[in-house]
Every structure is written in structure tokens, then in C-alpha cells.
Amino acid sequence: MTALAADLRALLTDSQVLDGPAELRTFGYDASFLTQMWPAEPQVAVIAGSTQDVSRLLAYANEREIPITPRGASTGQAAGSAALNGGIVLSLNGMNRILEVDAANLQAFCQPGVVHAKLNEALAPLRLVFPPDPGSTKMATVGGMASTNAHGMRAVKYGPTSAWVLGLEVVLADGRIIETGSIGSRAKQSSAGLELTKLFVGSEGTLGVFTKLRLKLMPIPQARALVMCLFDVLENAGTAVQRVFEAGVSPSAIEILDQRCLRAVNLYRPELKLREDAEAMVLFELDGNPPGVRYDASTVSDIVGPLATSVEWSDEEKRIAALWEARSLVGVAVGTLRPGSNRAYTGEDICVPVSRIPETLRAIQDISAKYDIIIATYGHIGGGGLHPGHLVDVQNEDEVRRVVQVADEIHKLALRMGGTTTGEHGVGAARAQYMPDEHGPALDTMRDIKRALDPKGILNPGTIFPEGVHLREPRALRMAPAELAGDPG
């Protein structure tokens, strides 16, 4: 046992500290291609049981300048929760209790490790919902959602996670515990002072560790319907979305799946029997009261009709749920399109202006052809978010190198289109290199904030900020994306 592990066992309890050589391997990855190919590992992993555990651990690590990587379920796709700099991985998914649901005030108090779907299952009997809805709802934690400011399909109507977090209990780098959003408050809004909650949400573990969340809830809409439209011409899909907005309809989700994705959905859930004879499918979800939903669904059908080859709508709850389940896992399922291939999560989360989506989709197809890499694209077309899914044979070194180049081109494409390299997954270590181009001098302001809150740079070094952090034993990322392009070995 290392001295570090021994110290931590004395500080916490024996079973909270993991340092077996095999189990440490399980704390060196998330879903990103970066950590899939080049997993890292911490010296120690700690499973936190309480705010006090986190506070004691951070005080200890800060004094000794040991890197801390907080993690939830590590379902992220940007290498934001893997121990790329060694040190300690702080696992928060054992803190998984829903502390209180205050139905009268439409809010819930949760520990960070609560799984998103579990929260909504618990809220369902009260006819309440926490609306941010990432594809990883079944496994992602609310703490992870807040730390990456996850969006999901319904962000087009309900906004990102940051719109639904009212307050946070945060452990700062030196172990101090603060509460944002006014101490003990149950107010649903506030103008008191700087909005620290919004600063911490999306900070990806670089500014503090969340140990409690106060989440805003809303009543579950009474009804919903789904309009499924097939397009022969990609451009028409983009036009259709614009026309729907122009008509004053505000769908709760607008998703696009290209032809390859339709094939992948059919492979994963054959019973859905989706048609594959189109260039793209767009799904509009409408929610609200039953007559309103039917009215909106038929309005959307009328508007889209002339542009599409086929339009049908359904308010059958079972079919809608099954379609959304398949949609949420299509990202992984595209791996089944070519036997021996995997989905590579890299360059997987761009967001561009809605008006430039067709153009971007064509450009992605060109990149696919240029590098001879299969790309299946889906995304939240209503908000401009696109998820290009590249296929890779991880044993083919040349293909791995080409996929890394594809991702690089896609990130640069997004910036050229007037968009962002990450619409909803976060920067992590995988996209840190694009931050200077994306933010310019604003990145320095972010650095100032980071230094003020974490002067020793122990919190999730390597994430968001591209430079190495000056630790006692400085250590660069094991494999930064730029290096991968040159030498994937």
C-alpha cells in the first residue's frame, strides 16, 4: 500500500479507498475516444460518503498539491472525469440519495450521485419532472449533469441544466464548504449578488466539488405527440425546422437522424421498423394539453408535408417512449453498422447556428469521404446541436489516426460555421486545445477565476484549460489529442 492510500484510509474508512492495480484501471476512463484508446489511472480512487468526506479529502490534497478528479458515473464523452494527471479520483456516485422533494415549492434536494432517470421515476407519482433530459438519462448522475451543464433533447424548449439548478453545496479546493443560491433558501428566483450557481454549473470539476443540489422542477406536461418526417433532401429538413418556428410552434424536442442512424436504430431495436429509404428523419415532439398537442402536431404535419416524402404523427405513449429510448442509445448503436467497428466519441458534440445545419451536415459528409471514415450523424437540430458518430476499428492504427483527424476537422468546422466545439457534453481534456480559438481573451478571464478559486490547481487539471497545471510533480496529459494525431502508439 502506498503512503497516500494509507493516509486516506486513516482520513476516511478502509472500504472507501481503492488502490488495487486492476480496480484503479476502472477509474481511468469515461466514454471518450481519448480514454478508450489511452486510458489513464489514478494512484487512488476514493468513494465519498458525505460532504465531510469530500471536505477532509480536499483539504488534505490541497495541502499536498495532489490532483483531484471528481467523477459521477463517468458517462461523459470528453475525458473530463478520467484521471489523466494521476492523483486521486473522487467518486461521488455513492452519494446517491434524494434528500427531499418539496412538491409545493417545485424543487428537489439531491446528492450528486442520484441517477437522472431515478430522480424522474421518484417524481413521476407526484406528476413532477426535472426536465433536462440527456441521452444518458439511465446512467448519468445529476451531479455530472450539473458539472457539464448537460442539455439533452428537450433543451430546445426547456433550456440546459443550468436553468434548473437553484443552488449548490460546493466544497472548495481547500475544503471549505459553501452554499450558493442563498443559504437555506427555497425561493425559485433571486437577484442577490453574483450568480455563483451559474458559475459552478458547467465548470466540470475545475472550481469545486458539488455535494448537494437544489433542483427546480415542473409539472409533467399532460400530453405529448411525435411527428415523424422523412426527407429525401437534407436541406429540406433544415427548412422544415425553420418553418415550424416561423409558424409559432415551440416543439419540446426536434431531433434529426441521418440514414445510417435509421439503420442503426433498426439493428438495435428491430421492432421499431423505421423506414430507411430517406436521407434523414426529423422527429418533432410536441407537449402540453391534449387538444393543444393535437393541434400543434397537425400544424407541424401541414407545414412539413410539402417538404418531406412522408409525415406521420402519433400520440401513442408506448410508441413514443420506445422511439425515444432507441434514439437515446443510437449513439452507441451506430457501432453495430459495421462488424468489428466501434463508435468513437471524439468531435461528437458540435453546435452550429440552426440556419447553417444543412451546410454543416454536407461538410461532415465531405470530411467522411475525405478520410474514408463512416460517420452517422444525429442531433438536436432544433438547437443546432449535432452528434457526428464516427466508426472506427480500434485495432487498425491507420484508421485510428484518421478518426483523430476527422474529429479535429469537425471541431474546426464548427468554429468556422460560427458555432462551438461542444454544444452540451463539455470540454474535458479532449477539447481543451480548441479553447484559445473559441474564447480568445475570455479564456484568460476564466483562468483568473480558476486561480482565485483553486490557486494550487488541484481540481481536475487538464480539463477545460489546455496548459499543464503547475503541480509539485508536473505531468502533462498522457496523450493530448494533438499528440495522438502524430503518434497513436
Add this chain to the structure above:
Amino acid sequence: MLSCVRCGACLTSCPTYVLTANEAEGPRGRVAMIRAVVEDGLPLTDDFLAHQQSCLVCDACTSTCPAGVRMDPLQVALRSVLPRRRSLGERLGFALLGDLRLLRAASRLLRFYQRSGLQWLARNLGVLRLLGISDKERLLPRVPGSFLTPSGQVYPAEPPRGVTADASRSDGARLRFFAGCIMSTALADLDQATIRVLQRAGFEAEVTAGQGCCGALHAHTGDLARAEELARRNIDAFAGEGTIVVNSAGCGAMLKDYGHLLGTADARAFSARVKDLTEILAGRPLELRIEPETVAYQDACHLAHAQGIRQQPRAILRAIEGLDLKELRDGGMCCGSAGVYNVLHPEQAGELQRRKAESIIASGATTVVTCNPGCLLQIRAGLEEAGAEIQVKHLAELLDEASAR
């Protein structure tokens, strides 16, 4: 294994991950650790072995995985190469399963223990607690007086209820019944119930001679050689034509996997002929009626996850007049039985058993139905421990009652 992209979709389906919230106790972690050993030559450390052996092989992750990773073959292959010390009891148990004659003799001994007053004595004198086996002893089934000995005997189809014609129904084919080892001895009542139900559903049932244990427990604990030997024996015994019907989910999953296990054409042909009882009965015209009762259905992992059979048992249950079907809040979650997992990992299995008992009690059902002997015994013991007066039945048992004239 290479198809795992670490998306984490499996995490919350995994019983040991749900219990511990520890990545190393989840499917994604287990795959990552195996890859570290295979690809990077990581040595087989104690923590590696512990995290792999705590896998229930319930296959809940397999049925969730969008990338097509399969845990069962991975664990079977891994366990067959891992060093493993078996206790004397384990070795004895496995030897018994492999030989039906020995198993019948042992079951008679058990029956003597249960009926002679010895069990009463042992339980009340605290001998079991002293030996540390009281929880295991609770799992033992009450052994019936007669066993089902496979010798090629044929049970004719019966006319449907309400029809007086003496000729047997001709619409159902002859089925070849896989009797199982535990099912044909210690739980022989269930096998006999299954045969009666098949007869009433218009089938002729042949209890094929020469068959034996399916080998699932051997495979899951790493004894691949013995599992293959048992597979070959069954393939030989069932040579020829006819659908092979099985009433134990664990055995069914194994029989359907012979093709993969042996990789031969006859093994694949054998596997293709295997059907679970619920696949055979779903949609058959069978008049079923019980006194009004609320019944919960517990998915056996090896039926739901390994064989993908979820709808058929529910459809059959819904067709029973008087039955109000309830779903469990943790439906796809393992009860902790998992072959011999409850004997090898009593602590984790006990916690899963406790949770399952709670969810059954919360469902408000007065009977819970499952399709696997291991689950049956595990849940029965769990509900007994919780002091709940809820009956636990194999589906065949309930169907036998519901179709009795």
C-alpha cells in the same frame, strides 16, 4: 469485448454496481479490467479476481448493451482459465449434479433429514447457526416423495377442458421434455406439473432417456471441460427430431448456448430446437382459471436477459381468469440466486434477496411467480426471512392449478 465503448449504459442494470456504486463492481469496469489483463499484461491480482468473481452472470448488462458486448461468454471463458480453489462441499455438489443417480440418492437423504425430525432438531438446537449454514439450509427445497426419472416415457396429450371426446388432441406435436437435475429430483413436483400442463395444452411429452444436468453451473464456475461433456451427453440423448421443451430458465439459456459452447453443427442444431415452456404455451388455447388473486411476476435473469423472453410469461399470466398481474418496481433486477452465487457470495446475494423481498411485498401481491428453480428457492427463503406470507410458485405450478379440471 472490444466493442465496449464505455458509454455506461450497463451500469444501472448491474446488481453489484447498484449495491456498491463502485465502478470496479460494474460491467464496464469488469470489461476494462479484463482488457487490461489481456492487452497490457496486468497480473491477475486479488482485486481483479474478487471483482470478476462477484459478477452474478445474470446478463442484465448484456441485454442492455447497445454495442453488443456479451458478459456471459466472457465470464465463462475467464473463469475457465482462472485458478480457483474449490471447497470439498463444492466439489461434492458438482459431482452430484453431473450424475442423476447420485443426485437422486442424495435427494432421498435430504428428504429423510427433512421428514425424520432431524431438520427440526438441527434448526432448534442451533446446530446450523453454529456451523454458519442456517441461511443456506433455508434455501433447501422440501424434497417430494417421488422423482421424475427420464427413461423415454411418453405422456399423451389430453382433450381440452370441457371436451369429452376420448381421443387425444392431435394439433400439438410431440415435445421432448428436458427434465433437469434439481428439477427432476428435489423439485420433481414442478416437472410433473409441467408435464400435466403440456398434456392439457394438447402436447405429447416424452421424457427423453439418457439426458442429464445441463452444465450451466459448471460453466459459470469455470469447469468448462465438464460442461462440454454434459452438453455432448444431452445432444446425444436428444438426437433426432422434435422441439425440446425446458421449464428452468437457467437450463434453457445453457441449452440454447450449446451451439456457441461446442461450436459444432449438431450442437447448433440442438440449440435451435430448444424452447422455454413459456414460448411453447404462449398463444395456445388453454383454459386457465384461479380464485381471484394478485400475482407478481419476477423475471428470471436467464429467461429475460439471456433468452430475451419477457412478454410470453406475462401474456400467459394475463390469460388466467381471476389473476391480477402486478409488475415489480425492480423488475429486471436479479434476486441474488444466480446459480450457486448465493452459496459462494452469501453477503451480496443476501442483500439482493432482501431488496427483492421488499419489492415483492411492496407490490401487494399474495403470490409471486418465476420460471427458474434457483430464483424460486432464493425468493422463498427471502420472503420467509422477511416474515411475509407470500406464496412463491414456479409458473408451471400455477398453470397446473389453473388448468386442473
